Amino acid sequence: MFPKLDPLLHSELRLAVMSILSGVDEADFTFLKNQTGATSGNLSVQIDKLTAAGYITVEKGFRGKMPRTTCRITPSGREAFNQYVEALKEYLS
Amino acid sequence: MFPKLDPLLHSELRLAVMSILSGVDEADFTFLKNQTGATSGNLSVQIDKLTAAGYITVEKGFRGKMPRTTCRITPSGREAFNQYVEALKEYLS
DNA sequence: TAAACAAGTTTATAATATAAACCAAATTTA
DNA sequence: TAAATTTGGTTTATATTATAAACTTGTTTA
Numbered sequence: 432m433f434p435k436l437d438p439l440l441h442s443e444l445r446l447a448v449m450s451i452l453s454g455v456d457e458a459d460f461t462f463l464k465n466q467t468g469a470t471s472g473n474l475s476v477q478i479d480k481l482t483a484a485g486y487i488t489v490e491k492g493f494r495g496k497m498p499r500t501t502c503r504i505t506p507s508g509r510e511a512f513n514q515y516v517e518a519l520k521e522y523l524s
Numbered sequence: 525m526f527p528k529l530d531p532l533l534h535s536e537l538r539l540a541v542m543s544i545l546s547g548v549d550e551a552d553f554t555f556l557k558n559q560t561g562a563t564s565g566n567l568s569v570q571i572d573k574l575t576a577a578g579y580i581t582v583e584k585g586f587r588g589k590m591p592r593t594t595c596r597i598t599p600s601g602r603e604a605f606n607q608y609v610e611a612l613k614e615y616l617s
Numbered sequence: 618t619a620a621a622c623a624a625g626t627t628t629a630t631a632a633t634a635t636a637a638a639c640c641a642a643a644t645t646t647a
Numbered sequence: 648t649a650a651a652t653t654t655g656g657t658t659t660a661t662a663t664t665a666t667a668a669a670c671t672t673g674t675t676t677a
Contacts, residue, residue, distance in 0.1 A: 432559060433543070438663095442665075443528075443529050443534065444665080447526045447615060450526070450617075460625070461624070461625095464625095467526060470667065470668090471625055471626085472625085472666075472669090473665070474625090475625060475627085476627095476664095476665080477665085495674095496673080496674065497624070497674070498623085498624055498672090500624080516616050519616070522539050522540060522543045523543070523612070531632095535633080536634085553655070554655070554656095557655090564655070564657085565635075565638090565656090565659095566635055568656065568657060569635085569657090570634085572657095588643095589642080589644095590643070590644095590655070591642080591643095592655085593655080
């Protein structure tokens with residue numbers, strides 16, 4: 432009756448990150464930080480977890496001389512996100 | 525942009541309990557345990573938290589000679605649940 | 618060149634979820 | 648009727664998690 436909720440997505444900040452990434456081609460660390468209001472530390476940790484799960488990819492480069500971390504959702508991440516949304520609906524109806 | 529999610533409801537088991545209670549007049553411990561598949565211990569703890577928050581009420585009585593714990597959602601619990609659902613939609617769209 | 622800022626990472630702490638162990642009373646079974 | 652099992656939980660311990668605080672490295676600005 433109540434499907435298991437993917438614990439990797441059932442987290443406020445990770446869910447917000449995935450929600451953003453599902454709607455854009457890419458987003459960098461600073462953008463995600465601003466949009467979510469998260470602290471850098473928290474965001475850094477959660478990005479690591481999403482990366483380890485293969486839900487997003489992280490590309491490190493530079494914008495001018497400043498470091499720049501760019502995130503993208505993966506197909507597997509998008510699928511997990513969609514499944515999570517479906518599962519959650521069972522809880523809300 | 526991303527509203528804060530009520531941490532009391534952003535928990536798989538507590539959300540399931542609230543989801544059930546939002547749809548029925550009352551439900552007892554055993555019913556909730558069966559429907560959610562939770563262990564007794566976990567359910568007991570989460571019911572306590574929802575009670576402490578004023579989201580549900582618990583009535584202890586007997587069915588025949590056996591103890592019986594009956595749970596009901598409160599108006600405040602229903603409102604919190606509805607708000608949670610609305611907040612969550614911001615994350616899913 | 619010293620102070621402040623940017624863009625993060627690492628580490629420590631506090632909260633949380635969950636399961637394991639336990640308990641008392643009732644019921645069933647040998 | 649005594650022992651074992653079941654019911655209906657609670658309490659306690661553990662493992663995970665989220666989060667913030669502290670730190671790092673390099674850059675810009677006064």
